[in-house]
Amino acid sequence: MNTNVYENTDSETITPLNKRRILPVFLLVGLYAASTAAVMSVLPFYIREMGGSPLIIGIIIATEAFSQFCAAPLIGHLSDRVGRKRILIVTLAIAAISLLLLANAQCILFILLARTLFGISAGNLSAAAAYIADCTHVRNRRQAIGILTGCIGLGGIVGAGVSGWLSRISLSAPIYAAFILVLGSALVAIWGLKDPSTTSRTTDKIAAFSARAILKMPVLRVLIIVMLCHFFAYGMYSSQLPVFLSDTFIWNGLPFGPKALSYLLMADGVINIFVQLFLLGWVSQYFSERKLIILIFALLCTGFLTAGSAIRNTLDLASFAGRISFTGWPKQETSLPTNLITYKELDLRGSRTSAGEFDEALRMLSTLEINPQDVVSKVVNLDEIPDAVKELDRYPERYLKINAVFH
Template sequence: MSAGICSKHEAGLSDRLDWRLMLPLFAIVTLYAAGIGAVLPVLPFYLREMGASPLVFGIVLATEALSLSAASPLLGQLSDRFGRRRVLLASQVVAVVSLLLLALAQSIFTVLLARFLFGLTAGNFSAAAAYAADNSSPTTRRQAIGVVNAALGLGAIVGAGLSSVLSDISLTAPIYMALALSASGVVVTTFGLKGGKVVRQATDEPDRERISLRAITGHPVIRVLVIVMLCHFFAYGMYTSQLPIYLADRFVWNGHALGPREFAYIIAADGVINILVQLFLLGLLGRFFSERRLIILIFALFCIGFLTAGLASTIPVLAFAVLCISTADALAKPTYLAALSVHVPSERQGVVMGTGQALVAVTDIASPVMAGFIVGLGLYGAWIGAVVAIAITGAVIAATRLPRQSDSETGTPAPPG
């Protein structure tokens, strides 16, 4: 597809979101995220009953992240070729199979296989974000992708709440609930998801070269955005992966050390902040902040939050740190993905969204290892210092290398390369 055809397609889109298309997508992503939220709280205890060590649990999480990082770009590219709806359906069916396998697992190897398969369902987010990009104009794209992220936040809250109740029955009850939620997502996708068709052009060799992945990643702004995203998600991954240990060692709640229940409060608060930011704050900031300034604001909030968490000695100060960090992270993903999407033709949205998701997965593999090594030595100050240093690096790169006025701010898509 040529840039001209891409522009004509986007020019036909309203400057207001079409909620008839967004609401079914919101429901699909919410159901998917609720399934994840229902399983994660019980997974370590489920493995412990099988005799697994914490190291084995880490290997299971790393395996899931590895399959996710491998699958995201591929499934995004397949959604460009075969459509968002088909890829969403396929990934949801795989999720149902993996959750059934997990619920029936009698060995650690079976759990490992089940989570590897679940990592392959990363196409859910890639295709959903691409669908949101397809059905929004450049001026509403950040808000549209924000809707997808708000669904992730709501799903996490719902899933964690269900898990806390059902885990009293058995550790497999939340898994079966996740299975039911994923099956419901298949139904909603089949009967509720409309639109999202990819605008295609008669294939010819010159245009194929122009829209190739190599041409897309050759765009200088995209290269900078990729580096900025790596800084963001690596810093965030280092922080979140060791936060429970840090809280257990440093804070007291009602006379006892912070434990799983208190950490669940933080997760719930993060989900609420995510929803509020995606639905209200993101659109408001998008009117007054350019792409570059919004990214700098995100890193500024990160640094304030990380430093505050490192110095906090009371719960209110810690709550302020969580507010800053959760707000920054909630702003981040839709901002980054929207910034990426406006620099490529619409028929390549899927592969770009998938690549962005893969970057997150790669940092999810590496950042906990580095953070775990530092925290394992008891160097909490060095841990916070490393996180802040990475965030500052991302802010400096964004401030010096991103254009002061990008094509996304003017509403005109950039050429693909």
């Protein structure tokens, strides 16, 4: 009898993953993650194009996260009762509808509704993880969950790359691409998944008891609070970072846009996969779990502070130039070409870009397309820039375009 137990244990130890059964869910999750990354690369700029402020961007992303927070436990519970496959198909259908609504939105309210629906559909990740748990043995379940996490990261890299390429066409093109990816994910769920048997009522009671027991454990309550603080900070950072970069940095005369953001998201995905596959295992040999959590949060704080100080460092570099000149044309001048008109825009440009614009301005002056008496120019020291920007904001009618040229 003892011999049989040891034989069973040995057989359980070498139980391989049923790759044919779990491969579809890996593909499904990867496609869904790609669609999510494709939208996130353009969403802040899409909202701004509709007239949304940074506050509106934050509200929309927060609403999406809150709907996901509310829906994920419910979707996980429903998948226990009616089956993983059915729930995955329904949530992917909701995601497809939300993306169509987003791509054809005519106002901020429809964007908010679309992202709320997409947040609800994001609960399918919990159902996918539960499907993996149903189809794997306890001894290789961690390996399967690790592969699932890797598929999410890989999908994010691909989706961000596709979004950066399609954003040159229009901001809605990546959203339609995300819709196609979600449809592909739904087809994989329909034809590739085999739904395990649903759990019994006894299992449901045990799960409900476990949830209550988790909330009563002091250590886990602290962990939940820590994670809420983490996601609160990360939510603010991720929602406002594109706005911050767009308003702060210019490359080749153009502000930071969806293509540049997609590159950042791709780099983030590559780093995440590298850390998960290689670095985390090596670091965990020298740090306990508690110290590892502290180290990770310390790195996050360092990243937030570094990003927040980027504008200050930019101005510090500019201080070597000594001064900045502001040049513009009065608003009532209507003969300017549209490519030179940027209402209430402050550009920090290098000498090459400024020289090119100087040639254009000189040509317009020589052909009397602009009245020389209407040209507005002033030179201010670096420490006077805030006052100059306030003047620009207070009297925007005085200027059509403002160039900050380093001397």
